[in-house]
Amino acid sequence: MSASLTLNKITAQKGITIAEAANRVADLGWTPSYVQEAMTFPTDYKISKTPRDPMKQVLRSYFPMQEEKDNRVYGALDAALRGDMFRNVEPRWVEWMKLFLAIIPFPEISAARSMAMVGRLAPGEELRTGFTMQMVDEFRHSTIQMNLKKWYMENYIDPAGFDITEAAFGKCYATTIGRQFAEGFLTGDAITAANVYLTVVAETAFTNTLFVAMPSEAARNGDYALPTVFLSVQSDESRHIGNGHSMLMAMINDPSNHQLLERDLKYAFWQNHAIVDAAIGTFIEYGTTNRDKNKESYAELWHRWIYEDYYRTYMLPLEKYGIKIHHDDVAAAWDRIVKKNYVHKTAQFFAVGWSANFWRIEAQTEKDFEWFEHKYPGWYAEFGDFWKWYAKLSVPGETNILFNSDVGYVYPHRCWSCMVPCLIREDFVCDEVDGKMYTYCSEGCRWTHKVAFAAEYEGRATPAMGRFSGRREWEDCYHGWDIADAIKDLGFVRPDGKTLTAQPHLRFDAKDMWTLDHVRGHQLGSPLRGFRALSPIEREVAVADYRKGFTINPCH
Amino acid sequence: MSAQANTATAEPTVAKSGAAGAAVFPGSDSRKYNYFDPKGRKATHYEDMTVDVQPDPERYLLQDWIISFPDGTPTYSKDWTAAKSSNWHKFRAVDQEWERTHYQRQSTICGMVQNTIENGRKSGAPARFDPAWVKVLQNHLGAYKHAEFGLGTSTMQAQRYGYTQMVNNAILTNSSYKLRFAQDVTLYLSEIALDLPGFDVNAGKQHWLEDPIWQGVRKSIESVMGSNDYLEQYFATNVVFEPLVGELFRSGFLMQAASAQNDFITPAVVSAAEADYERNLANTVELFHILGTDPAHGANNIALFNKWLAKHAELALDAANRLQPIWSQPRVKVVSFNEALSQAKNRIRGIAAELGLTVPTALAS
Numbered sequence: 001m002s003a004s005l006t007l008n009k010i011t012a013q014k015g016i017t018i019a020e021a022a023n024r025v026a027d028l029g030w031t032p033s034y035v036q037e038a039m040t041f042p043t044d045y046k047i048s049k050t051p052r053d054p055m056k057q058v059l060r061s062y063f064p065m066q067e068e069k070d071n072r073v074y075g076a077l078d079a080a081l082r083g084d085m086f087r088n089v090e091p092r093w094v095e096w097m098k099l100f101l102a103i104i105p106f107p108e109i110s111a112a113r114s115m116a117m118v119g120r121l122a123p124g125e126e127l128r129t130g131f132t133m134q135m136v137d138e139f140r141h142s143t144i145q146m147n148l149k150k151w152y153m154e155n156y157i158d159p160a161g162f163d164i165t166e167a168a169f170g171k172c173y174a175t176t177i178g179r180q181f182a183e184g185f186l187t188g189d190a191i192t193a194a195n196v197y198l199t200v201v202a203e204t205a206f207t208n209t210l211f212v213a214m215p216s217e218a219a220r221n222g223d224y225a226l227p228t229v230f231l232s233v234q235s236d237e238s239r240h241i242g243n244g245h246s247m248l249m250a251m252i253n254d255p256s257n258h259q260l261l262e263r264d265l266k267y268a269f270w271q272n273h274a275i276v277d278a279a280i281g282t283f284i285e286y287g288t289t290n291r292d293k294n295k296e297s298y299a300e301l302w303h304r305w306i307y308e309d310y311y312r313t314y315m316l317p318l319e320k321y322g323i324k325i326h327h328d329d330v331a332a333a334w335d336r337i338v339k340k341n342y343v344h345k346t347a348q349f350f351a352v353g354w355s356a357n358f359w360r361i362e363a364q365t366e367k368d369f370e371w372f373e374h375k376y377p378g379w380y381a382e383f384g385d386f387w388k389w390y391a392k393l394s395v396p397g398e399t400n401i402l403f404n405s406d407v408g409y410v411y412p413h414r415c416w417s418c419m420v421p422c423l424i425r426e427d428f429v430c431d432e433v434d435g436k437m438y439t440y441c442s443e444g445c446r447w448t449h450k451v452a453f454a455a456e457y458e459g460r461a462t463p464a465m466g467r468f469s470g471r472r473e474w475e476d477c478y479h480g481w482d483i484a485d486a487i488k489d490l491g492f493v494r495p496d497g498k499t500l501t502a503q504p505h506l507r508f509d510a511k512d513m514w515t516l517d518h519v520r521g522h523q524l525g526s527p528l529r530g531f532r533a534l535s536p537i538e539r540e541v542a543v544a545d546y547r548k549g550f551t552i553n554p555c556h
Numbered sequence: 557m558s559a560q561a562n563t564a565t566a567e568p569t570v571a572k573s574g575a576a577g578a579a580v581f582p583g584s585d586s587r588k589y590n591y592f593d594p595k596g597r598k599a600t601h602y603e604d605m606t607v608d609v610q611p612d613p614e615r616y617l618l619q620d621w622i623i624s625f626p627d628g629t630p631t632y633s634k635d636w637t638a639a640k641s642s643n644w645h646k647f648r649a650v651d652q653e654w655e656r657t658h659y660q661r662q663s664t665i666c667g668m669v670q671n672t673i674e675n676g677r678k679s680g681a682p683a684r685f686d687p688a689w690v691k692v693l694q695n696h697l698g699a700y701k702h703a704e705f706g707l708g709t710s711t712m713q714a715q716r717y718g719y720t721q722m723v724n725n726a727i728l729t730n731s732s733y734k735l736r737f738a739q740d741v742t743l744y745l746s747e748i749a750l751d752l753p754g755f756d757v758n759a760g761k762q763h764w765l766e767d768p769i770w771q772g773v774r775k776s777i778e779s780v781m782g783s784n785d786y787l788e789q790y791f792a793t794n795v796v797f798e799p800l801v802g803e804l805f806r807s808g809f810l811m812q813a814a815s816a817q818n819d820f821i822t823p824a825v826v827s828a829a830e831a832d833y834e835r836n837l838a839n840t841v842e843l844f845h846i847l848g849t850d851p852a853h854g855a856n857n858i859a860l861f862n863k864w865l866a867k868h869a870e871l872a873l874d875a876a877n878r879l880q881p882i883w884s885q886p887r888v889k890v891v892s893f894n895e896a897l898s899q900a901k902n903r904i905r906g907i908a909a910e911l912g913l914t915v916p917t918a919l920a921s
Contacts, residue, residue: 013677016746024742024757028705030765034775035782038713038789041625059736060666060743067663070656086575094574105609109721112728116716119709128709129739135712136732139725140655143605147654150604153587157574160583166608167591170616179611180622186716187623187631222574419622455626463626470620470630477618490618491591494583501583508579 022056022129029125040120041190042464045257050124051250054242062133066140069232073144076228077151085224086155091360091506093221094152096287098161098359100214100279101149102169103178105142107185111203111240112138114186114194121190122247130243137236148229157508160494160501161358168358171490173474174279174350177419181275184268188453188466191251192264199244201268205310206276207237213301214280220290252321259460265315266326267452270444273333274418277302281343282350286364291371299338299376307334329444336424336442344376344383345423351390352402352409355483355519357502358492363391388555394504396518401504402483403522408553413527413546414473417445425549430531430539437532437539476526484520591616595648602652607645610721615645636717637787638860640853644719646846649726650838658729662736665828669740673747676821682751688887689817690752693745696882697822698760699770700805701741704829706777707797708734710789717786726839727790733832744825769882772875773801779871791861792868794840795911798833799903800872800919801879806830808896809883816888837907844911858912865908866916873918876900 016024115135119128153162161168169175185198211234215227251257281298296304311330319325336342354361364372364387372379386409393401401407412421413428416438422428427442433450440446453468455461471477478486487493492501498515505512534542572578576587589599592607599607610632611617621630629635634644653661676682685693711731718724749755764770780792806826814822847857876897883893901919908915 011678013674014750016743016750020746021743024746025739027758027761028702028738028742029709030702030761032778032781034771035778037778037781038710038784040713041716058743059662059739060670063659063662063666063736067659070659074656084575087573089574091574106611109609109724113716113724116713119712132708132712132732132735135715135728136658139728139732140659142609143654144656146605146609147601147656150589153589155576157576157578158581158584159576159587163583163586163588163590165589165591166611167616170608170611171618176619176622179619183621183623183631187621188625465626466623467626467628468622469624469628470622472619472622474619495586496582499582508581508584510581513581 018056021058021060022053022126025058025129026053026124026126029128037120041117043121043189043191044460044462044464045189045191045251045260046254047121047123047191047247047251049250049253051122051127051246053126053130054246055130055239057133057239058129059133062136066137069235070140070144073228073232077148077225080224080228081155085222086157088222089156090221090223090289091157092289092362093218093223093287094156095158095161095360095362095506096283097149097152097223097226098165098168099172099174099357100283101145101152101162102165102172102358103175103181103279104210105145105149106169107178107182108138108145109142110138110182110185111198112136112142114190114198117186117190118194118243118247122250127243127246130239130246134236134240134243137240141233141236144229144233148225151225158360161360164358164491164501167491172358172492173353173356176472176474177275177279180271180419184271189462189464191247192260192267192465195244195247195251196261196264197268197271199240200248201265201272202276203237204241204244204314205269205306206272207234208305208309209276209280209284209298209301211237213298213305214284217284217288217290220292220295221288252318252323255322258323259458260462262324262326263452263457265318265323266329266444267448269326270329270333270442271418271448273306273329273336274415274420274441274445277333277337277342278346278418278420281337282347285343285372286347286361291367293371293374297375298343302334302337306330332442332444336427338376340424340427341376341379341382342424344372344379346420348383348386348409349412349421349423351387351504352411354502354504355400355402355500355514356487356490356492358490359501360503360506362506363387363394363504365391383552385555386552389552390504392555396512396514400483400519400522406553407555408551410550411527413439413531414475415439415441415445416468416472417441417449419472419474422546426547428543428546430543437528439528439531473526473528475524476528478524479526479529481524482520483522483524484516486524487519488516592645600648600652602654602657603648605654606649606721606725608721610724612645612720632717632719634719636719637785639785639787639847639857640850641719641847642850642852644723647720647722647726647843649722649729650842651726651729651835653725653729653835658732662732665736665740665832669744669825669828672821672824673744677747677751680751681819681821682748684818685748685752686817686819686887688885689814689819690755692817692882692885693748693819693822694755694757694759695763695767696760696769696805696885697741697810698745698757699763699767700773701738701745701760702764703773703777703801704734704741705738706781707793707802708732708738710777710781711793713781714786714789723843726843727786730790730793730836730839733829733836737829737832740825740828744821748821769878772871772878776801776868776871776875779868788864790840791844791864794833794837795844795861795907796865796868796872796904798837799907800869800900801875802833803830803903804876804896804900805879805882808891808899809879812891812896813883813886813888816890817886841907841910848912861911862914865913869904869916869919 218226715728
């Protein structure tokens with residue numbers, strides 16, 4: 001047998017090239033002449049140039065490739081169980097997955113739905129194949145994540161919180177923040193939602209912190225399942241980023257789109273920052289037990305993925321097309337993370353509200369303090385006493401930290417735009433929209449509600465743009481309720497009917513666990529109702545007072 | 557006394573492991589999703605992956621939808637179809653598909669189709685196809701692939717509008733199957749073209765756009781694509797077009813005629829679509845059966861479905877009749893158009909009977 005003879009050479013036959021296959025598939029479409037295609041979701045953008053599909057993949061290669069990826073994922077999950085992964089997993093980490101995995105399947109499937117919105121808008125059929133694959137990818141992501149969550153529920157020491165997951169998703173104050181993220185993908189102007197907000201910003205920039213940075217932290221906490229699933233998910237994102245960029249390039253050459261593109265890049269970046277950094281920053285920094293000083297902090301990860309990778313190499317080149325990039329917002333977001341402790345304040349808020357959660361939050365300890373101080377100098381002075389209070393008040397019978405005036409924490413206003421509370425007190429703003437007063441965490445969020453989500457933008461009619469709706473202030477839903485009744489109504493009670501799903505510790509013993517009786521006797525209230533009731537002068541004073549912030553009392 | 561109550565007085569449990577069973581405490585054995593009623597005695601894996609992922613203000617969505625379209629329409633609206641339901645959450649896809657089963661099935665089909673084509677080509681099979689049959693494949697299978705693509709894009713659009721995750725995911729997998737098959741046929745024809753001198757891969761689209769034989773099918777497909785009601789699109793696709801035109805052409809012609817023209821490849825390629833349709837049909841019948849027997853809206857829904865049936869059946873029947881000349885084009889005649897159409901009508905009558913619908917007179921015999 002000749003040394004150069006291989007099976008490939010024996011079996012090879014002439015086939016069509018990848019480019020030819022992609023071209024043939026792209027030629028499947030036509031312009032209907034008997035009946036107009038169904039009315040699609042409208043956009044204020046003009047798309048006259050045919051977008052190109054940079055990936056040139058066809059379904060014949062796509063499905064086997066995805067099945068192979070799935071085989072690896074499910075094989076790894078089996079291996080993790082055989083290797084007794086849960087024996088060594090850090091419960092501090094897995095608890096936060098109750099929140100994260102309650103949120104993420106809905107944004108994923110929303111992205112699948114949004115492919116319907118962009119699929120019809122692009123002239124030509126070439127990119128439709130890309131959108132088709134993204135639609136099926138997102139179906140993959142949503143259900144593979146539901147499967148992972150079920151797997152945690154079946155194998156982790158405390159399944160409570162996983163067992164109510166989608167009901168909790170609908171009710172929790174924290175998951176609504178994730179819903180703002182998801183509904184943004186598929187509601188309102190089709191290009192704003194499905195192209196700029198979803199693919200150009202969320203997927204291109206922020207999935208790197210979501211699906212790359214976070215799995216690394218999972219692995220450091222003995223959780224090999226999350227990296228297995230989410231790195232597989234992320235491997236699909238490169239195609240989605242290609243779809244987004246191709247669509248963007250089809251619009252960017254038309255100067256009449258620039259004004260809207262500038263609006264949407266600004267809105268999408270700011271809201272992704274406000275939502276994703278709050279949540280993922282908290283998971284990575286506060287859900288970990290690994291305090292290796294050589295690893296990157298969330299701020300350092302953000303600088304790598306968002307600043308260097310997205311801002312410098314993706315956004316800045318758009319300037320050559322005449323797009324004005326919102327440099328100030330990128331700087332402001334960086335300042336919020338590094339100088340204004342955005343992530344730390346979010347984690348602090350989640351901890352204050354622990355009793356209305358459906359996952360456990362453990363107190364940070366001395367070992368954690370040292371790491372935080374090393375990575376974020378000045379952290380201890382601002383947050384050290386708070387976490388000592390939190391540990392002290394984690395014992396049933398103590399007054400719930402949410403209502404404990406000894407601590408010094410002042411409950412925040414809710415941001416009407418990003419739905420995260422107004423945690424950076426000095427940045428707090430308020431404004432009137434359609435005759436009603438609203439509160440915002442930042443100027444960026446005020447602008448998003450009042451200026452971007454409106455019928456007109458800088459004098460230009462924007463009839464397709466969405467609107468904020470619903471009962472956006474969670475606290476208003478339970479205004480005047482006793483917190484025990486609210487928790488019961490939320491369904492965040494364990495099957496015994498009295499023990500809270502959430503606990504402010506990781507002690508897995510019935511005697512250490514809080515029940516409804518331990519929290520009863522305190523009323524929830526809507527900060528916005530009170531704020532709206534103020535006279536203009538009183539409001540000015542209240543705003544100035546809010547901006548001054550608060551000081552946590554020393555904990556001895 | 558329950559086991560949980562016992563633990564309250566037992567020795568403190570110090571968990572040294574994060575594994576299930578390492579400690580017993582309230583809720584430590586709550587290891588099932590407990591927020592929906594399974595269809596059967598126990599929830600299936602599909603139900604666990606699917607139910608309630610798309611939320612609903614009438615179930616758990618405390619704060620309601622938080623972004624709306626400019627006219628106030630929320631992120632999901634029941635008004636996107638004329639059909640009404642007392643419980644949109646009742647439907648479960650009969651094929652129980654979630655991502656893993658979907659990729660396994662699609663990937664298996666891709667492998668089957670590719671192996672068939674590769675092995676057929678290796679043995680020189682396309683060159684042995686009857687020359688008249690090659691023209692049929694070039695012109696008519698080439699035209700038909702566009703109909704499949706139209707249904708794929710139509711259902712891709714429709715999967716945005718359903719009121720529950722179960723409805724939307726069933727429509728999504730339908731779209732995925734249709735688009736895969738449209739591509740299967742496209743690549744199949746391009747590949748056998750390499751072995752058949754003079755085979756024009758562009759002829760199919762030209763026939764689709766211009767040949768009078770195909771204009772009824774194109775009109776029928778464009779009417780499905782043009783509907784503003786997502787359930788009408790889903791209904792017209794699987795209850796009307798597929799049995800009257802899709803199966804008629806695939807099973808009633810290609811699958812039966814091909815082998816007599818020395819073509820053993822085309823039936824294997826096309827067979828996947830027939831199996832796809834069985835699943836899509838089962839899902840569709842289940843959904844429309846639930847809506848047609850809805851305690852509050854059943855009668856109105858049936859009236860609506862009868863209207864859709866009449867509208868799309870007229871178009872599809874016209875489309876089917878216009879295809880008749882194709883049955884005469886192969887050199888060896890195996891099946892007559894009238895027999896095939898009779899079977900197609902029989903099929904749609906069976907589906908309509910399952911759903912309690914009135915078959916239009918033109919389909920009665």
